[in-house]
Amino acid sequence: MTKHNEWNLDNSYQRLPGIFYSRVSPVAVKAPILIKLNESLAKELGLDIEELKKEPDIFAGNQLPEGSVPIAQAYAGHQFANFTMLGDGRAVLLGEQITPEGRRVDIQLKGSGRTPYSRGGDGRAALGPMLREYIMSEAMHGLNIPTNRSLAVATTGESVQREIDFPGAIVTRVASSHIRVGTFQFARQWGTVDDLRALADYTIDRHFPDIKEDDNPYLSLLKEVSKRQAALIAKWQLVGFIHGVMNTDNMAISGETIDYGPCAFMNSYDKSTVFSSIDVQGRYAYGNQPDIGGWNLARFAESILILINEDEQKALPLAKEVIEEYVQLYDQNYLNGIRKKLGIVKEKEDDTVLIRRLLDLMEQHKADFTNTFRALTLDQFDDNIRLFQSKAFKEWYQQWQDRLDEQNESKEQVQQLMRTHNPSIIPRNHRVEEAIEAAVSEADYQVMDQLLSVLSNPYAYTADQEPYTIEPPDSDDNYQTFCGT
Structure with a gap:
């Protein structure tokens, strides 16, 4: 020792x-x-x-x-x-x-x-x-x-x-902890009700002490986990992160991202993007992640139904209400986040039309997710990018400008809001592979150190980040990640 x-x-x-x-x-x-x-x-x-x-x-x-x-x-x-x-x-x-x-x-x-x-x-x-x-x-x-x-x-x-x-x-x-949805599933399947209750009480003490005195702390636990998962997965979607293996044993009750196995960041915007070599059916594709979060949450709810009410038939509608609220919470987090990515301060109902139109155009033109929002933030558009050349994008851009004109915020205030929500860089797959290859094959960690340095503040928009904004020379369509087990 x-x-x-x-x-x-x-x-x-x-x-x-x-x-x-x-x-x-x-x-x-x-x-x-x-x-x-x-x-x-x-x-x-x-x-x-x-x-x-x-x-x-x-x-x-x-x-x-x-x-x-x-x-x-x-x-x-x-x-x-x-x-x-x-x-x-x-x-x-x-x-x-x-x-x-x-x-x-x-x-x-x-x-x-x-x-x-x-x-x-x-x-x-x-x-x-x-x-x-x-x-x-x-x-x-x-x-x-x-x-x-x-x-x-x-x-x-x-x-x-x-x-x-x-x-x-x-x-x-x-x-924060390694307590997972799968930990509760294990307790429900192979433990006693007392074991399950002990785990739930420990989790509340450790992560959600404010709900200890609630009338039904176990229902409150489900609600709190739902809130954190909705917020977390919305953040993933807003930067193009694909976890790759959203099994229930990889969903932390704390609301943190854990288990970085076959994860990657999306380049070209495509809801069906999958990088994981083992996800042959696309279950955990980028566009499916919000729904999988809800599916996992439902498995958590099933595990603690007996704590919510010893008559599980009475607990079921209470849990279902929370699961349904998860969808609304996710949508709220995502829409609020993407409004900020577009510099929109106050919500309007038809903002969803503006947002959906942009994403559809990005998918149609295979536009890079991060660099599209980076270009919007800087108001600088590369004429070589198909999306920016299109008539449909120019029409959308004018609609977006008209929407911004409805606000009281100055152009500088709008840009600052966008800078704090649109990263200039992400850990692009080819850059990550480059760093790993140098380290493993040549014991050269300088490439990794440089990458980590610029990734430590991806919202800085500094000159040293510029080389890391460049998209991969070849398409990521055939890129695969692995669990490493």
Whole structure:
């Protein structure tokens, strides 16, 4: 056990019934090297950066920080609509860091070896997918989208075998918690009502303490989770993010984005866009994400019906009302967000017509999602872009200008609003691949560092971001992402 005064770990999850976890230690690795440390996040956590740099063994699982009692969490999930028992098959929760501001966050190693839930897997992770998780989660943080974050990546000095041998790595993940819809599904399927209630009470205490005294706190829990999911998925849609694997075990009750596997950002606007190699039916396509969020929420509601009312037939209409409200909440979040992307301050009912017309034109002309809104923000249009040459777009542009003229805001105020809601850059797939390839093949992390630097404030519109606004030289139509398992 290594002592570090800066670690302030608690293990409150282990005060739940034992059904929810298994005590397990990370599996030691041969020759760990710390190759990436998130210094700004380390400061937020109250950790000593210089001390952390000396301790690759902690980020590889060879040693434990003071106060750590490691576990693997149990959960279930609907994976592509098929229900199954799951759990942390290659992750270990070291504990919960209490930050200097009093926040409680999970510290988890991913890729740290076999657990009782590995289901025949090796429990390990390759370097490439762990770097992808680091890049994508930090990009989402820069975009102001709720997300888990990556504190560090360490190589293991060992190979992992997938289709070929890859260098092994472990990412240290920080999240508000790892309680999932699938955690509640697990409790409902294999636990007692008391187990389920204990989990719900713990979740309320940890994430929604304001509802503890409500007349029906479990119905309130469903409502709060619905609000957060509606807001989260709207934020995804507004920047063209495609999660890739929206199984119920990947939906965090906290409302954060977790589990960056086959995720990617859309270039050309197309609602049917899918990058995940395993999503052959397009279940989790960009345009389906809002509905899948509602489907997952319904599975959560089913899991806690008996808590809402011991007569589940009486609980059912209450839960259905919340699920129906989710659709309205999502629409409200999305429309409010896209109005801001267009510089519209006050809503009008026919704004939806203006918005839909723009999106239809973008899809028709295969226009780049991010760069179209960037061009609108800067009021600068490349004559080589088909969309901007079209008569229909010019007509739409005039209608948009007429709409803006109805407002009292100045042109400068409108542009500032648009700048804060339209990122200048996103982690484009070819740039992410370029960074990962340089790191894995050449041990060159400068490409990744430069990418992370510009992604840390994607709304800056600075000169150093300009090269990262360029669309891929080839279409992303055949681009695929992988889970890395």
